[in-house]
Amino acid sequence: MNKPGEHNVLDGLYDRLIDERLSVELASxxxxxxxxVLALPAEERSARLAEAFVKILVGILDGV
Numbered sequence: 001m002n003k004p005g006e007h008n009v010l011d012g013l014y015d016r017l018i019d020e021r022l023s024v025e026l027a028s029x030x031x032x033x034x035x036x037v038l039a040l041p042a043e044e045r046s047a048r049l050a051e052a053f054v055k056i057l058v059g060i061l062d063g064v
Contacts, residue, residue, distance in 0.1 A: 017052055 018026070029035035040048060 026035065026037075030037060
C-alpha cells in the first residue's frame with residue numbers, strides 16, 4: 001500500500017513497459033504538476049498496448 005504522498009505511477013500490464021528509471025522520471029513529473037496519470041478506458045487498453053509492442057518490434061527489426 002502506498003504511503004500518503006507516494007505515487008503508484010502505473011498499475012497493471014503497463015508496469016511491464018516501465019523500468020525503474022522511467023518510473024522515477026514519471027513520478028517526478030507528477031510531483032511537479034507537469035504530468036498526470038489517468039485510468040485508461042477499457043476499450044483503449046489493447047490498442048495502446050499493441051502500439052507499444054509495434055514500436056518495440058520495429059526498433060528490434062531495424063537493428064537486425
